[in-house]
Amino acid sequence: MKKIGVLTSGGDAPGMNAAVRSVVRKGIYHGIEVYGIYYGYQGLINGDIEKMELGSVGDIIHRGGTKLFTSRCPEFKTDEGQMKGIEQMKKLGIEGLVVIGGDGSFRGAKKLTEKGFPCIGVPGTIDNDIPGTDFTIGFDTALNTIIDAVDKIRDTATSHERTYVIEVMGRDAGDLALWAGLSAGAESVLIPEKKEDFHDIVDRVKRGHDRGKRHSIIIVAEGVGSGVDYAKKIQTELNLETRVTVLGHTQRGGSPTAFDRVLASRLGAKAVDLLMEGKGGRMVGIQSNQVVDHDILEALNLKREPEMSMYQLSLELSI
Template identity: 50%
Template sequence: MKKIAVLTSGGDSQGMNSAIRAVVRTGLSNGFEMFGVRKGFKGLMNNDFIKLGSKEVSDILYRGGTFLQSARSEAFKTPEGQAKAIEHLKNKGIDYVVVIGGDGSYRGAQALQRQGIKTYGLPGTIDNDIPLTDYTIGFDTTLNVVTDAIGNLRDTMSSHERVSVIEAMGRNCGDIALQAGIASGVDAIIIPEVKADINKIAADLKAGFERGKSHSMVIVAEGAGKAEDIAKEIKTLSGLDTRPTVLGHIQRGGTPSVFDRVFTSRMGHEVIDLIKQDIVGVALGIESNKITYHTFDEIFATENKINDHLYQVFQDLI
């Protein structure tokens, strides 16, 4: 009987539990023995495995976070750490490892693959910064969380005739800010992929208030600057009452959206099909609503870019 281990690594994202459930239950349906690894690559080095049956993954479909927990591990990046992890996998007779995480997690999976462990990646990150997939696990849910937060802030900003500068997550990728900004009808979007003209933004905001607007909303991706600094600059340039809000880790929480539940269920099912075909060393994603896969080498050789057309859509709508 083939044995499969699944782990979650790096920052958590809504839908990771749904992905674990899909991998485990599809694997069990195909006669595989399933294991979970607690706390990511750290757990792999510490021999922290648990056997997973259908019962162990019940009632997790709609829960955010990851019940296997996650951790970052500098030790795993070393040859000694990887050797320890591989020793534990071989001692348990585990044939395949499914890694759910972002860029760093994929690099860990690639390192195992190069040393003879058959690995697979599922894109678990809210940032949407993995190439060769239109969406990553948790991104859609995070867009809804951020959009709801902007709506709540708009109510209080209108009451006091203020400008709100909202800082969204995303590291060096502006997708959360861009898509949540479009969905929320904000007045300005500041992302790392496009150089911002803060003087023009301040002037446009001031002109809006002079036309009778009662509030304005600006969203900034964390990789493009801090909300506090940008709010101060806008206030200095425009004289408007400007307040910063950092949404922080609230963006990682909440029950996964329908899209994220279905998306992860499809990927979890597909990865077992790839295992049955012995197609190894690949990461899955979604492109034009089709579940696809690419080698880790292909993914790392591809630059992740912002959707220029979507940014132009925003520019034409403001």
């Protein structure tokens, strides 16, 4: 394989730039020309493609976001859109593609492979919701952003003796909320994968208040419901001053942690290795600190569940 492409797709995640850098430099090291595709699958269809040099990815390993930009592309879900993308790559002699993104991006990569164009998926999403890997690129950085915010909010919560509800990202996956809740010592953690009785949350806050606790922290994944609604219900139920903070897109930005930089570098390099071996329709991941690869579709057909023993531990430690 003499020419490969790389793109980022879907929601941005800290560490995507480190993954792009790894793909480009690993490819060049092995004598492969690497082409950057801008704006995800939409850019692929439109032909927004340029050859990358060593300097093209200089000074980006520490930057959040993605140098190649990203976008959503409904057109690429169609056979016609996929064939347009393949034709654009064939014009330049590109023989394989590395796709950095989440499950939707992976499904696009699988479709291209089925049409005879080999693709490798690199998991980049802060939600940590991709089966086949213990961690996704961006999760660790987003988690640390949340913890930093919770630590600051706790200072104010203590000073004013308030209950704070903090809404974090996680429409379908609760890993961010669960890991943040356990590491920040939250009284309650609400995740999409586990239904919790509202009265259990109220009882936990009340027990803490009755023993003289000056504040409570409740972390809610957005997929469970609105943090604002939960704050109103708690205040009405307990007559305690309650505030809400919605962290929103602050969780996606920022310089990636060392963990995410190393993870992205390892996974990007593995993706190039697989293309050089003539493989496609695979995704790379990390399991027990070993870089692994799986069939994309087989991995996506599995259900990614959070570690429920951590959820139980968070309950036990928040008594």
